[in-house]
Amino acid sequence: MPFSEYLDSMREDCRGLVAELGQYFDYVSILGTDVRATVYRADRKLSMVREGAGECGFVIKMHSGRSFYEYSCDSIEGDKKALAAKIAGSVKIAGELTERQIKTREVADTPMKKDFSRENDFADYTDSFLLGVCKKISDDLAAKDEKVLNAIGMIQPFTVSKLFVTKNRELAQYYGWVNSYAIVIYNDGKMVQARRIDGAGSISEAVGKTLDSLDKVIDLARHLTKATPIKPGVYDVITDSSITGLIAHEAFGHGVEMDQFVKDRAMAKHCVGQYVASPITNMHDGAAAAYSVASYFFDDDGVLAHDTQIIKDGILVAGLSDLASATQLGTDPTGNGRRDNYRRKAYSRMTNTFFSPGTDKLEDMIKSIKHGYMLFETNNGMEDPKNWQIQCTAEYGIEIVDGKLTENYVSPVVMSGSVPELLKSISMISDTFEVHGSGYCGKGYKEWVRVSDGGPNLKVRVKLG
Template identity: 45%
Template structure:
């Protein structure tokens, strides 16, 4: 079923075109992004039920203007016949005030060229099985409650269980003198958490779900209840790992975390502009094993961060970041590309219409290879299969990486021993880790159930993943 366009955006679109026409008399470039994002978040626990609006909900507009060598933006959330002149005057007054203050205080912003756009008219409506508005809240809560109740059939050690679902409908339009773009799609994410306790030992297992899907995602969640409970019970017997260098096999989820942290943030080209990225020194140089190919892009895969155009009106792309181990390029927003003299990759994303656009990841992943998981396991004398993760950090300036992994399965002489270690911290220097990759499986799996911050703020939806990869890593 096609996701419907926002009635709010369609109604105000003629006024936005008028606004651009008026402002184009005074400025060399004018564009407007309109957003209407709505959603619901549900969670059912042993201890209660929660229903709320999604934190991603927003509705409003941001105008971007170019004057001489400076870009300025103005956001607002209402536009009608009645307030049209007031909004127009506010934009002019605030923009001119900003220009005057910048010059008076001697701020050095550097010169930017004016955006040169080709004429593009495109419209995209995503497909889902069941849009959020076609599912009653009571039906969703009933399904999540059933998942929670069934979990208690598998063990007496379960002390709490949560089944959570969030569905978000995104409608955006982008208008400039040469562009007329609109997109409407829906994404969903879900989680199941099992908390178990044995005497004083408490552990939890989880599984996440995501996609450009409607409430049909909940049916996927209902299929893996026992797996999540069994994982939590398994971790009750986990022991600390002995720190050291090991051969490791990273699950697609862990491989995605490495891709995200190592060559996601590390190749965001607004960091090139600010001289805060080590990657700029390695362009067109080897940074990984020759087996490694890595991609990012809204059109590179189909997950929660897939779209027709980004928040600056640049069409989404499929960017090959690494090919045969060579770092080819980074990802960029529009203004960073203008500053660097490169082509924008469609990675300009805003936390909301009230926030600045930064270079941000979309779907970041390792490409599949030709090895099987069985071959990878058989090749390890002593090491670990690393699965699931809690968090990750990277230093783009120095290329250090730290990944908090949920657990590892010990492998000796090509076979699992049954020993589980948890938690596991993987650290190292990015090129060392990527250059050690010696085997890559043929499958590809992405997850978009999380969010990514620019440092400690500016949260946006992203997805990451890959195949299974074999490498050498320092674990502790």
């Protein structure tokens, strides 16, 4: 499926509304979105083919030469003069709040006209085939072990079309992504859930990975039934790439979102140019930094995708900004302005966030630990960029004794503590690299966007509980 026909037909309407709103505001941009998603799912009792979380609408961003205004709506068709007047009226401010409006620098409107597109194989597959694959995943999982209570196969492809128009700029982009899931609920005296999530730009790749992993899902479920709580303490830990990504994202990434800098909500603001991690550590973020779920061509402020190096050889060198924070800080936006959907505000957000690979071999890293754990699979995490405390939960860990992985599983495992202590404790980094594109990220407890994170294996020392 190519770029949205509807958005393509709205280019002239966008230009007309930008011109009319130019009577009221110094800078006007319009972002049109047309996101289509489908959910295919089957378990032992239920099946489903339906639309997923899509959207189709417009958000108009305006700058008065002083501060920002936004208006979200479903349509911009019709009388542009009347619509412009309605929009200007809808963002009026009461009383003395007008005097409290922030003063930022002017917004640059650099000329550019370009259409971007990344092809996919979604049109090659029928609804019937994809639901059939979900049923196969469910059937195959259930057939592997009688202790499987339920088995779920799920495939979720989505496509994104976005049109961005200002007085001097007109950008369009189209791309897609798909996630594929295999999940079992398993009971062997203790009920557990084990899962595998794969992501890719093509259905063939994502589904192929999932179908190849079903034995591992069952094996994990069997081990989790035997898992015990971890004894709280400080341990030497090896992270798998998923947990590496969780650390990159939660422990550090949120702290370099530069809308937090303007609010004095991030310790990192005061640490640019300083060591924040061990000198062997390098970290990046950017829609152009890796190919994954957040690999768009331009952000929701119309800024082209970047590859931003955040940490270079242990030193914090750069943050991530959206248009609003960059105009307040006097910096150039880094292509990190993202919205939950067209109804919501743009903030500085991460995209694909990861630590760069090192030179160590994973087996050497494990051998180097007398007693500790290797942690696997992100459950969730919560940021605290102001005070640099972390809470990251791994689905499970495997005990390491005398340099060898044992059969002792612990679950769940919560990492907590101080971010600088954690990052400065990185002593070994593997030469492997994987980014996982199946996650969602919130800002506080809202504003969900799709993100990826990952990297190599890390050896760290951290508090587990």
